[in-house]
Amino acid sequence: MVQKLTKESTVKLRNGEDIPVIGLGVYKNELQSCHDAVIEALNVGYRLIDSAAVYGNEDICGKAIVEWCEKTGHKRTDVFLTSKLATTGSYEETKAAIRSSLHHCGTYIDLYLIHSPAGGKEHRLESWRAIEEFIDRGDIRGAGVSNYGIKHLEELFASNPRYLPVVNQIELHPFLTQEPIVDWCREHDIVVEAYSPLTRGKRLNDPKITRLAEVYGVTPAQLLLRWSLQKGFVPVVKSSHKERIEENFEVFDIELSDRCVQKLDQFNENWHTDPTWDPTQSD
Numbered sequence: 656m657v658q659k660l661t662k663e664s665t666v667k668l669r670n671g672e673d674i675p676v677i678g679l680g681v682y683k684n685e686l687q688s689c690h691d692a693v694i695e696a697l698n699v700g701y702r703l704i705d706s707a708a709v710y711g712n713e714d715i716c717g718k719a720i721v722e723w724c725e726k727t728g729h730k731r732t733d734v735f736l737t738s739k740l741a742t743t744g745s746y747e748e749t750k751a752a753i754r755s756s757l758h759h760c761g762t763y764i765d766l767y768l769i770h771s772p773a774g775g776k777e778h779r780l781e782s783w784r785a786i787e788e789f790i791d792r793g794d795i796r797g798a799g800v801s802n803y804g805i806k807h808l809e810e811l812f813a814s815n816p817r818y819l820p821v822v823n824q825i826e827l828h829p830f831l832t833q834e835p836i837v838d839w840c841r842e843h844d845i846v847v848e849a850y851s852p853l854t855r856g857k858r859l860n861d862p863k864i865t866r867l868a869e870v871y872g873v874t875p876a877q878l879l880l881r882w883s884l885q886k887g888f889v890p891v892v893k894s895s896h897k898e899r900i901e902e903n904f905e906v907f908d909i910e911l912s913d914r915c916v917q918k919l920d921q922f923n924e925n926w927h928t929d930p931t932w933d934p935t936q937s938d
């Protein structure tokens with residue numbers, strides 16, 4: 656029997672760490688709004704916060720997490736913080752970028768991702784080597800990749816890394832199911848995180864989605880997040896509104912039928928929220 660997901664559910668990563676099954680993303684969320692969103696999310700029960708150097712809010716996230724833990728008596732280890740390397744580069748450039756992220760976060764990083772494979776093979780592999788050094792030191796607990804296509808993953812595995820990636824974070828929703836990459840990750844024990852799980856709001860009013868949401872008596876956002884969870888992905892969803900942060904976490908009492916999940920799978924159009932950007936194809 657498949658175990659029922661709850662608000663406390665986590666997925667075991669290959670490094671032994673537990674990642675919460677859903678997270679709050681903070682892309683394009685800055686200053687007070689970002690701080691309030693993180694605090695609100697933690698109060699509601701989210702335990703995964705997904706930041707990145709390029710979002711310019713690592714410091715806000717780090718501070719909000721520490722502040723919330725102090726105020727509520729939680730331990731830092733109760734929260735899972737992700738950040739990302741802005742661009743791949745040389746070994747030394749990457750080390751400097753990681754030091755900067757650690758400085759801004761003000762705390763260790765649970766999961767550090769290479770944000771995108773852009774930059775070429777040499778830089779991808781050098782960056783990975785630098786990240787490994789910070790895992791040895793304990794400043795980074797686990798490392799992963801984002802926007803990696805199969806060729807980038809194969810390249811990394813072929814380089815005999817000391818640590819293998821625990822996560823690949825890619826854009827995923829019913830209009831972009833990226834099955835070959837997802838299957839590759841599953842076969843190699845890499846957890847798949849789904850970014851832009853709500854299509855950045857662009858397809859929430861699609862009649863195919865609203866019709867199914869109505870059948871289940873849920874909102875379109877909840878339908879998409881539930882699809883993501885039942886596919887076994889870890890969705891990271893962004894909102895800067897209290898009510899939506901709550902709504903997006905109220906997905907544990909919903910159960911889509913297998914038929915509904917398959918129907919949603921069939922909506923795949925290889926449609927990217929940014930039609931000009933498919934990083935999984937980078938050289």
Ligand SMILES: NC(=O)c1ccc[n+]([C@@H]2O[C@H](COP(=O)([O-])OP(=O)(O)OC[C@H]3O[C@@H](n4cnc5c(N)ncnc54)[C@H](OP(=O)(O)O)[C@@H]3O)[C@@H](O)[C@H]2O)c1
Pocket residue numbers: 679680681682683705706770801802824825849850851852853854855856859874876877891892893894895896899900902903
């Ligand atoms: N690795 C990467 O390259 C990458 C790329 C993109 C995103 N990400 C990560 O994934 C996270 C989520 O992706 P995303 O921000 O692109 O898009 P998303 O989560 O799919 O959608 C966010 C948009 O949907 C709106 N929204 C949120 N909840 C809603 C609800 N219940 N009903 C209606 N609208 C709702 C938000 O507006 P309000 O804020 O106004 O509520 C926002 O405009 C990011 O924040 C980031 O952490 C990673």
